[in-house]
Amino acid sequence: MELRIGVIGCGAIGQDHALRIHRKLSGARIVALNDINLAATHAFNDTSRLDAKVYENYQDLINASDVDALLLASWGPAHADQLLACIAAGKPVFCEKPMTTSAESGLRVVEAEVQAGKKLVQVGFMRRFDAGYRALKKTLNAGTIGDALMVHCAHRNPSVPEMYVGDMCITDTFVHEIDVLRWLLDDDYVSAQVVEGRKSRNAHAGLHDPVMVLLETSKGIRIDTEIFVSCRFGYDIQCQVVGEIGAAFLPEPASVALRLEGRASTAIQTDWKQRFIDAYDVELQEWIDATQRGQVNGPTAWDGYFASATAEACVEARHSKAIVPIRLAERPAFYSK
Amino acid sequence: MELRIGVIGCGAIGQDHALRIHRKLSGARIVALNDINLAATHAFNDTSRLDAKVYENYQDLINASDVDALLLASWGPAHADQLLACIAAGKPVFCEKPMTTSAESGLRVVEAEVQAGKKLVQVGFMRRFDAGYRALKKTLNAGTIGDALMVHCAHRNPSVPEMYVGDMCITDTFVHEIDVLRWLLDDDYVSAQVVEGRKSRNAHAGLHDPVMVLLETSKGIRIDTEIFVSCRFGYDIQCQVVGEIGAAFLPEPASVALRLEGRASTAIQTDWKQRFIDAYDVELQEWIDATQRGQVNGPTAWDGYFASATAEACVEARHSKAIVPIRLAERPAFYSK
Amino acid sequence: MELRIGVIGCGAIGQDHALRIHRKLSGARIVALNDINLAATHAFNDTSRLDAKVYENYQDLINASDVDALLLASWGPAHADQLLACIAAGKPVFCEKPMTTSAESGLRVVEAEVQAGKKLVQVGFMRRFDAGYRALKKTLNAGTIGDALMVHCAHRNPSVPEMYVGDMCITDTFVHEIDVLRWLLDDDYVSAQVVEGRKSRNAHAGLHDPVMVLLETSKGIRIDTEIFVSCRFGYDIQCQVVGEIGAAFLPEPASVALRLEGRASTAIQTDWKQRFIDAYDVELQEWIDATQRGQVNGPTAWDGYFASATAEACVEARHSKAIVPIRLAERPAFYSK
């Protein structure tokens, strides 16, 4: 039985996901599309030969009887209402990150889901599905390096467009570390601090770059992350976990090593789209498989809310230059494992 | 339109491939099974829920009107006749390596295919579909290191079973390098030499291990390959191409780097089944896709014949300790690109 | 003309230095020894065949007419008075780190030297003489990675003795980074913060381990250093400088790479005495050579004072958990280059 999926939001990422399901993954089919740009959605439906039905409004799509599950790739501010509609309809939904644009609206999604009595929402934090992060987690869980004590990370982009400004280093960039490190360490955050380094001349006017974010977890683990989005040299994601008896590193992507012009070298990826492209495949395939079993086994609404709340604390810490406690609503037993 | 596939030979690898197509790949379906062990085949069909038809003999399966294409995973000595039957039936066939157990029978397959006027056979040399070898070929084709001059390889296994003896270092092991290096360099071999190194105490009685094979190509490229199947430390596949201005290396599989007990380390795989597992997926998916387009874009019958002829020369060279010329039938224009 | 050296303090490091000069370096000779343990000093003089004169008190040694220069390896609290005596005698002196045990006494040495009108003191921060740090500085100075923006360091020891407690992570351990990073970046520090990570179960009772120290420089460069002295896995000194267009790393010491038991690995040193042993040789040879030319070309009294003042700020930051400004006396023009 193929899972019949409706896609809400057919911009770049929505189309990517739709084609991924259509051409590459098994067990699901795209049957419905919706986007505020109706003409473009029809065009996409035609050129990609999806043969889906195009809906003028997302409510009808959500409620369509031949739609089993939803894939939300609309813009962030629309997520909260759309998620609440999916929950109201009792339909599983995969929601691209961020789940919501505020912790407050994230909490409403959590509460609706608890009310509904069933986990329906999965949030699109794809790093949890990356082979490298999974291998790192496996190493930690095996006790190979003992208990984690410190984590040193870097999130580097060669450059960002002019529209990338202010707090986006937190809300667009660091939010990935927020989710994946919490999962990796199986721990929650209790405080955040942001330190602005010397500004690079390559950072555009509206941006202080690089910055360093410091997180403390409930177990006392200290996490430092360099965020440097005009680093020029590559899309470079680093994660080193220091444990009681050793250190473990996120794998570097495999590449052809060269000996050339006086240097022995390997490649650093430069295109972020390539870095986690396999993770997107795994993420959606596992979502399809779990959904067919009536389960959610990826990041939940609670994880989405936690990420938003942590990001808000980081933003506050960036502005106040103080150490900001991370305060959350009480975790419903519903989200216990 | 799904490709309807019949599987001949349902041992370990046949079952792997059938399940791969059934559960993971798109565009094809297993509709027919055949194996000399009929009971086991029925059992496999049931437990895997393939819902395929089990045939008592392979000719009926090949000729079944609802079978579009064949997957041959029977034992080597049966391949030649089965391939000729597929060609006679005009049906595309994916044949596990080796294509045939002798160059002579390989040539008969080639001749039948030429006679049929259509490429139907693809041989299961999966390394051509490995991301690492593909990246290496891309580097060579880009001219990054200039023209290739020498190639240094190693094919190492932690250990082999007692049944692995004599010439199997060539026919079972080195045959992978024979195919993939020819493809990598876009060149043919002209001579072979085999040098037996000091025998390891870990090599069992019937085996001289390690050995070194030297190949020369028509362009004069020199290839040396260490074959060491009781190396203990890992399943370690090395390939270094030395060009006019640089050297390029087959990527090492990505792994979690550790700092532990006075060593900084990364993993070497130990299970050969893991090393090329992704390549098997790509190989069969591309075969399905190409077959649906009426094409063969993997190793052809000619490649299968070439591999057998080269392996025979290597075996002769191992016994004679001489440099043995590699002589082949003339390449039919049919196999030109 | 050989430089005639008197050694004050003949414990482990004093003996090491004396033997280094006696047996390995050129241009100098040990002519005088002093230590509070007179018997041991006589014994050392005999067994090492130094044929030096043993003095009962250091003042006489400093003033001896056949002593051209001093090497101070006594315990830290004695340094200040001994340095002032050397300066009063107008004699060059190499002083093991720390120069003094407080910033206040360090400032007195600085003032005495300024008064004397001549640089006489060199402080034993040996990392400036390490080939790796020098290569890193050369890379930075060449502009290869652009201006430095952030620096990520680690200072890890497998373990420390029970007597290593409290603030020694700063005063004994981090003091090396304090000096070498200031030299590496050609910059001064303006503030310090210390973050205590989750305590390792391997840290002994009197020690919070690991900790993270954050320094800010006058140019805004942010430095984070993990100090982890019960890390078990090695004596591991890391320094990564992130610049505007690239990152540069302190070289790992060369070692035999192994492929063994499923791992590809290189060695991490475990004995701190080995890590910088070549740097000690270079340090003292260059001191001998510069002293013969009437110069000081290593860390000066000002550098020694700066290190003490920074360490005091770090200690205060560790206790207060606040960001502590680093305030210094005005730098005398005397120490400008």
Add this chain to the structure above:
Amino acid sequence: MELRIGVIGCGAIGQDHALRIHRKLSGARIVALNDINLAATHAFNDTSRLDAKVYENYQDLINASDVDALLLASWGPAHADQLLACIAAGKPVFCEKPMTTSAESGLRVVEAEVQAGKKLVQVGFMRRFDAGYRALKKTLNAGTIGDALMVHCAHRNPSVPEMYVGDMCITDTFVHEIDVLRWLLDDDYVSAQVVEGRKSRNAHAGLHDPVMVLLETSKGIRIDTEIFVSCRFGYDIQCQVVGEIGAAFLPEPASVALRLEGRASTAIQTDWKQRFIDAYDVELQEWIDATQRGQVNGPTAWDGYFASATAEACVEARHSKAIVPIRLAERPAFYSK
């Protein structure tokens, strides 16, 4: 008591060695110089302030009563007679490689030394003193990888001058591997084969480059060495020993790792003079120290003869394209350990 050394041959390497002893090493002094270019030798003596006596002929220098030991850096064809004169005078002599330009003349040196009843000759194969090769030998001797079975080497230069032609790839280049591998493996060679690879367009007219040399040892160890002296990318010395349970690699020289322009890289040296510069220091210091104890602890006259005989077999193998046995005079018991 300083060792008083006379230098015969004051070209580039002779001057280097003389200055090394004069300025950097301890326990020896240059007291005498000789070269066919008398004017240049006087000029060198003056500018370097050696204050040595310049001799018009080498016999007088060898016999001078204030010369304790000789350093031979004249051109190769002169070595045999000069060595015989040193032996006749009963004086220790350090002779730059090659000891002699033929195996036959090398054997005469061996016989003279045996006759004299005392080892006097050390040959300047400096790799035995390189920290990397020593670490590799230590690893082998410790049994870490089990018994050695195969050795894969590369000797690469960015380019060579036009005067480098024909067999110099053996006599000038590979001769270093010949000596150091025999020492590393503690084994002798029994046969040689040379395989000419595809010629690089960067190899000048008189040179076939690269070539591969295959050696077999008395224990059956197989050694393959790529010699590629127009490789462009660096002075790259590789040595991988494959043992029964693992593989060990000659350390790469330490260098600053960079992340820059999409590549993570380390340096490959490009200047051969830098690669073993520390080994020259160790080699001569140990020769001075051993000579003062009346010993030879580096490569002996027998080693020099063995290298010449092996090189001659390789040259023959290059021309004949056959596998050439390496036949030697019987090893005098005199050279047993």
